[in-house]
Amino acid sequence: MSTEPSDFNVTPRNRLMRYPKRGHYDKATIYPILDEALVCQVGFAIDGHPYVIPTIHARLGDQVLLHGLKGGRLLEHIEAGNTVCVSVTLLDGLVLARTAFNHSMNYRSVVLYGSGAAIEEPAAKLAALERLTEHVAPDRWRDVRPPDAKELKMTTIVAIDIEEATAKIRQGPPGDDGEDLTYPVWAGVVPLPIVPQPPQTDPKQTIAYPVPAYVTPYRRPPRA
Amino acid sequence: MSTEPSDFNVTPRNRLMRYPKRGHYDKATIYPILDEALVCQVGFAIDGHPYVIPTIHARLGDQVLLHGLKGGRLLEHIEAGNTVCVSVTLLDGLVLARTAFNHSMNYRSVVLYGSGAAIEEPAAKLAALERLTEHVAPDRWRDVRPPDAKELKMTTIVAIDIEEATAKIRQGPPGDDGEDLTYPVWAGVVPLPIVPQPPQTDPKQTIAYPVPAYVTPYRRPPRA
Numbered sequence: 001m002s003t004e005p006s007d008f009n010v011t012p013r014n015r016l017m018r019y020p021k022r023g024h025y026d027k028a029t030i031y032p033i034l035d036e037a038l039v040c041q042v043g044f045a046i047d048g049h050p051y052v053i054p055t056i057h058a059r060l061g062d063q064v065l066l067h068g069l070k071g072g073r074l075l076e077h078i079e080a081g082n083t084v085c086v087s088v089t090l091l092d093g094l095v096l097a098r099t100a101f102n103h104s105m106n107y108r109s110v111v112l113y114g115s116g117a118a119i120e121e122p123a124a125k126l127a128a129l130e131r132l133t134e135h136v137a138p139d140r141w142r143d144v145r146p147p148d149a150k151e152l153k154m155t156t157i158v159a160i161d162i163e164e165a166t167a168k169i170r171q172g173p174p175g176d177d178g179e180d181l182t183y184p185v186w187a188g189v190v191p192l193p194i195v196p197q198p199p200q201t202d203p204k205q206t207i208a209y210p211v212p213a214y215v216t217p218y219r220r221p222p223r224a
Numbered sequence: 225m226s227t228e229p230s231d232f233n234v235t236p237r238n239r240l241m242r243y244p245k246r247g248h249y250d251k252a253t254i255y256p257i258l259d260e261a262l263v264c265q266v267g268f269a270i271d272g273h274p275y276v277i278p279t280i281h282a283r284l285g286d287q288v289l290l291h292g293l294k295g296g297r298l299l300e301h302i303e304a305g306n307t308v309c310v311s312v313t314l315l316d317g318l319v320l321a322r323t324a325f326n327h328s329m330n331y332r333s334v335v336l337y338g339s340g341a342a343i344e345e346p347a348a349k350l351a352a353l354e355r356l357t358e359h360v361a362p363d364r365w366r367d368v369r370p371p372d373a374k375e376l377k378m379t380t381i382v383a384i385d386i387e388e389a390t391a392k393i394r395q396g397p398p399g400d401d402g403e404d405l406t407y408p409v410w411a412g413v414v415p416l417p418i419v420p421q422p423p424q425t426d427p428k429q430t431i432a433y434p435v436p437a438y439v440t441p442y443r444r445p446p447r448a
Contacts, residue, residue, distance in 0.1 A: 013273070013275075017295075017296060017297060018292065018293045018295075018296050019293075038315060038318075038329070038416075039313050039315055039329070039331070041265040041267075041276055041311050041313070042276075043265075043267035043268075043274040043275060043276035043309070044267075044274045045269035045272050045273065045274040048269050048272055049237070049269065049307065050267040050268045050269040050274060050307065050308060050309045051237075051267060051274075051309055051335075052265055052266075052267035052276055052309045052310075052311035052335060053311070053335070054311055054313040054331070054333050054335075056329065068242065069242045069243075071241075071242075072241060072242050073241065083273065083274065084274060085267070085274045085275055085276045086276075087265050087276035087277070087278055089263050089265070089278040091262055091263055091418075094262075094360060094361060094439075094442065096361060096364060096423075096439065097368065098368055098369060099368055099369040099371075099375075100353060100354075100357055100365065100368050100369065100370055100371050100375075101371050101375040101379075103357060103360070103361075103364070103368075105262070105263070105280065107263070107278070109278050111275075111276060111277070111278075129324060130324075133324055133327060136318060136327070137318060137320060137327075140320060140327070141324065143409045143410075144321070144322060144323055144324050144327075144407070144409055145322060145323040145324065145404060145407050146324055147323075147324050147325050151323075151324075151325040155325075173424075173426040173427060173428065174426055174428075176426075176428070180369060181428055183368070183369050184431070184433060185367045185368055185433055186367075186423075186425065186429070186433040186434060186435050186436055186439075187425070187426040187428075187429055187433075188423050188424050188425040188426045188429070188435075188439075189423065189424045189426075190420055190421070190423050190424075190439050190442045191420070191421040191424065192262075192418050192419075192420055192421070192442075192444075193418070193419060193421065194315075194416050194417070194418055194419075195416075195417060195418075195419035196414055196415070196416055197414070197415040197416070197417065199320075199410075199412050199413065199414045200397075200412050200413045200414075200415065201410065201411070201412040202397040202398055202400075202411040202412045202413075203397060204397065204398075204400070204405055204411075205410070205411055205412070207408070209408060209409055209410040210410060211410050211412075212410055215318075215320065215410075215412075215414050218318065218414045218416075220416075
């Protein structure tokens with residue numbers, strides 16, 4: 001029996017079959033990965049056919065918010081009450097082992113399952129859009145023109161209840177062992193962080209507005 | 225009618241509905257994105273239920289190779305002839321607009337559909353594993369201990385025929401227009417490249433083997 005905390009039930013759907021020691025089922029592990037990721041991949045099935053769409057997301061409590069232009073296939077599918085699978089992967093580095101077999105990646109990933117509904121009420125929609133904007137760039141929302149009625153109407157927002165979730169994490173040096181350790185080749189890890197670069201001002205900007213603190217530099221995950 | 229080249233048929237499944245101008249259906253656009261990405265997300269449906277699994281991949285001609293430990297749910301599903309959806313997303317930057325509505329990301333993404341089969345013949349399996357290793361770290365394969373018979377037997381490799389594919393690309397400054405351009409806030413782009421860091425030698429390495437040229441520095445995409 002695992003002594004790991006488990007906030008989510010471990011079911012045939014979300015239980016890690018391969019490398020089960022890399023699996024985690026607690027919110028304290030899963031939610032920071034969701035919160036750091038800038039892109040998620042949403043899988044869904046229509047008439048048994050699989051689809052995956054990349055999009056931005058934000059977590060709000062035990063829900064994941066998604067948004068997009070009204071009428072999109074994914075959002076309509078969620079509005080209709082169907083279950084989706086949301087996957088995020090943070091790639092941390094390459095693991096170059098002495099054996100081809102032990103080559104790997106260091107990563108932190110989450111796969112979750114849930115269903116939800118559209119957020120329709122205008123104030124709640126605005127709050128959800130604020131959360132989505134703040135997920136990407138904390139403090140940006142207060143600086144920009146908020147959505148007007150037409151833009152709000154063009155936008156669909158859904159909230160998905162996180163029903164099951166799994167984090168899978170691999171960190172550290174290569175897993176070679178035994179006599180492979182003497183194989184005569186360099187082995188180690190190449191870290192692959194996302195390194196935000198200096199902001200590039202929009203060429204259409206004619207007045208030198210100050211560059212906001214949240215992009216000088218931009219940090220991921222954001223400052224606590 | 226689009227004058228873009230189109231190597232893949234544009235069907236109800238792969239046609240971009242939202243922002244159709246961001247869509248591309250030609251191999252010259254799609255394949256370099258697949259080749260640069262280190263991680264893909266594979267979507268599949270079992271009994272109508274959606275799953276997404278992150279994994280590494282490599283392209284070989286008009287196929288995508290995937291591998292993993294024998295017996296995994298995804299690979300068995302592909303071996304059985306089912307269609308999967310493979311998604312890769314390269315995040316290039318944040319697009320911070322003057323309006324909440326125009327906030328976006330710069331990215332290059334591919335979604336493809338296909339089905340395939342396991343590669344069973346040992347020499348073909350070895351060649352596929354070489355391709356997967358070389359996708360991540362060109363020239364690594366010749367340096368390391370190749371898979372032995374037991375490792376080969378533990379590994380399942382599948383080749384998926386790319387039947388339909390779409391690239392979706394957004395680059396450039398914010399899309400604000402009209403009177404929004406005078407909204408008094410800084411706007412622009414924050415580039416978010418992956419910047420490979422100096423390699424970290426495995427602490428279990430007791431002899432100072434030379435650090436290979438392909439990690440000093442590691443480059444993505446690899447040098448041509």
